Amino acid sequence: MTGGYDEERLHQQFDRPRRRTRPRxxxxxxxxxxxxxxxxxxxxxxxxxxxxxxxxxxxxxxxxPLGRKGVVVGDRVRVVGDTSGRPDTLAxxxxxxxxxxxxxxxxxDDETHERVVVANADQLVVVTALxxxxxxxxxxxxxxxAAYDAGMTPLxxxxxxxxxxxxxxxxxxxxxxVDVVVTExxxxxxxxxxxxxxxxxxxxxxxxxxxxxxxxxxxxxxELTTGxxxxxxxxxxxxxxAARVLALPFGGWIVDTPGIRSFGLAHVSADGLLAAxxxxxxxxxxxxxxxxxxxxxxxxxxxxxxADGRVDAARVDSFRRLLASREGE
Ligand SMILES: Nc1nc2c(ncn2[C@@H]2O[C@H](COP(=O)(O)OP(=O)(O)OP(=O)(O)O)[C@@H](O)[C@H]2O)c(=O)[nH]1
Ligand SMILES: [Zn+2]
Numbered sequence: 001m002t003g004g005y006d007e008e009r010l011h012q013q014f015d016r017p018r019r020r021t022r023p024r025x026x027x028x029x030x031x032x033x034x035x036x037x038x039x040x041x042x043x044x045x046x047x048x049x050x051x052x053x054x055x056x057x058x059x060x061x062x063x064x065p066l067g068r069k070g071v072v073v074g075d076r077v078r079v080v081g082d083t084s085g086r087p088d089t090l091a092x093x094x095x096x097x098x099x100x101x102x103x104x105x106x107x108x109d110d111e112t113h114e115r116v117v118v119a120n121a122d123q124l125v126v127v128t129a130l131x132x133x134x135x136x137x138x139x140x141x142x143x144x145x146a147a148y149d150a151g152m153t154p155l156x157x158x159x160x161x162x163x164x165x166x167x168x169x170x171x172x173x174x175x176x177x178v179d180v181v182v183t184e185x186x187x188x189x190x191x192x193x194x195x196x197x198x199x200x201x202x203x204x205x206x207x208x209x210x211x212x213x214x215x216x217x218x219x220x221x222x223e224l225t226t227g228x229x230x231x232x233x234x235x236x237x238x239x240x241x242a243a244r245v246l247a248l249p250f251g252g253w254i255v256d257t258p259g260i261r262s263f264g265l266a267h268v269s270a271d272g273l274l275a276a277x278x279x280x281x282x283x284x285x286x287x288x289x290x291x292x293x294x295x296x297x298x299x300x301x302x303x304x305x306x307a308d309g310r311v312d313a314a315r316v317d318s319f320r321r322l323l324a325s326r327e328g329e
Contacts, residue, residue, distance in 0.1 A: 031094045034078035039119075040245035042073055047093060048244070049079060056085035063092040071096055073243045073255055074119040074200065103150040103202060105263045118202050118243070118255050123195075124152045127205030127214065130164035136206065137172060141325035143204055144178060146263040148276035152202070155195055156180045159210040161187070175314040176322070183210075189217055193250055200245075202255040215256060219246045222256075265326040270294075273326075277319055283311055295320055 037058065041048030049058045060079055062071055071077060076097035082089040099119040124147035128135050140156065147154035156173055158166045161184035170180050181191045195201075196218070203211050215222050243257045270292045274281050284293060286301035293300050302319075305311045 031078055031080055034080045034094055035083055037077050037079045037083075037093075038245075039071060039073055039075040039077060042071070042243050047071060047077075049077065049083075049091070049093075051079060051083045051085065051091075056083065058083050058085045058091050059089065060091040060093050063094045065094060066096070069096060070116055072116050072119050073245060073257070074121050075099070076120065101151040103146065103152065104267070105146070117257060121150075121200045121202045121255055122152055123155055123199045123201040124150065125155045125157050125196075125201050125203045127157045127159060127203055127209045127211050128169070129160045129205075129209040130158055130166055130169065131160055132163055133206070133208050135169055137169070138325055139206065140173075141322050142263055142265060144176065145265050145268055145273060145322050145326060148273055149265070149268045154178050155201070157192060157205075157214070158182045159214070160184060175312065175318040183214065189214075193218070193248075196248055196252050196254065197250055198252045200253045200255065202257060204257070215246065215254060218248060219254065220249065222246055268326055270323055273323060274319075277315075279311060280305075280316065280319055292323075293320070294323060 035051055037049035037051045037060075039047050040050050040057075045061065047060045047062070049060050050056070051058045058079065060081075063080075071093055077093045078095040078097075079091050080094050081091040083091045099116075101120055101122060102116050103118040103121060103124065104116050124143065126140055126143040126147070128140055135158075144154050144156075156178055158169060158180060161182045166180075166182045170182075173180055179195065181195060183189060183192060192214070203215065205211050243255065246254045246256055248254060274284055274293060280302060283305040284291070284301050286304070287293065287297075288299045291297050291300050293302055295303075302311070302316045306313045306316050
């Protein structure tokens with residue numbers, strides 16, 4: 001740990017998403033001694049937790065009573081056993097708290113089974129390069145749909161502004177009212193830091209857009225390896241981690257999920273997405289029952305609202321583009 005880091009962490013405890021205080025119901029007597037913990041890493045069946053006021057890093061496994069209930073990064077859990085955080089100890093997760101947000105992907109679009117990727121994060125940062133690799137607007141749309149579906153606030157981060165003008169893409173996103181930040185090589189990250197401060201943010205974007213570059217600039221010791229190998233699990237703490245939560249030195253957290261490249265959105269309904277567009281939702285109360293709100297729904301009230309100037313055509317078009325982006329990959 002580098003100098004000054006502990007001071008930063010003290011400050012972060014106030015920024016960390018609040019633990020839900022749970023009622024001690026009579027059906028939980030067995031684990032009255034369990035402690036609250038936060039899942040900050042998962043690697044092949046082993047969970048890294050932060051436990052206690054001192055944020056001890058504890059390695060844990062799922063306990064049998066959890067059954068097939070999933071535990072994902074960001075989950076608030078209850079843990080028993082050795083939670084000292086000493087090397088070569090293994091605690092047990094006995095319960096998972098209700099999730100405030102749920103970022104899902106479907107394994108394949110034809111597979112209806114949803115998979116939760118991250119729980120309780122509040123912001124989805126969609127990272128897109130302006131060039132090299134060229135932007136994929138449809139992928140951005142799909143990420144936005146996933147964010148709204150998850151109950152997360154989307155933020156679009158346009159990288160590599162030293163290579164291309166951000167204006168065209170920013171203009172295309174404007175009717176969605178989504179926040180956009182622009183970064184470039186050697187540039188100032190103050191705007192991005194401001195958006196990340198005090199929040200738990202998940203970064204997504206396809207290969208080469210500059211996610212690792214951003215994470216390394218934001219979290220100075222992100223690449224540090226401790227060299228310590230847990231003798232129970234046989235694994236190093238920072239090696240080949242599937243997903244992890246990183247503390248931002250200025251307050252807040254970043255969830256690094258190398259696994260997410262795209263989202264299956266087959267489970268997102270038209271009305272589900274509409275819920276993220278408050279102004280359009282208000283207008284759509286006049287839609288016929290079962291309206292899918294597309295341009296080919298003849299009675300869709302969104303068209304009437306555009307015609308008489310209550311809503312902007314570009315806003316409706318953008319909403320419909322997002323609706324359409326649910327199809328396919
Ligand atoms: N010109 C320019 N290059 C950048 C910028 N940000 C990152 N790069 C370069 O883009 C390449 C890819 O960056 P990474 O940070 O590895 O991208 P990534 O999204 O983490 O990619 P994966 O690790 O494949 O998921 C590297 O060569 C970076 O140096 C930028 O703002 N401008
Ligand atoms: Zn409609």
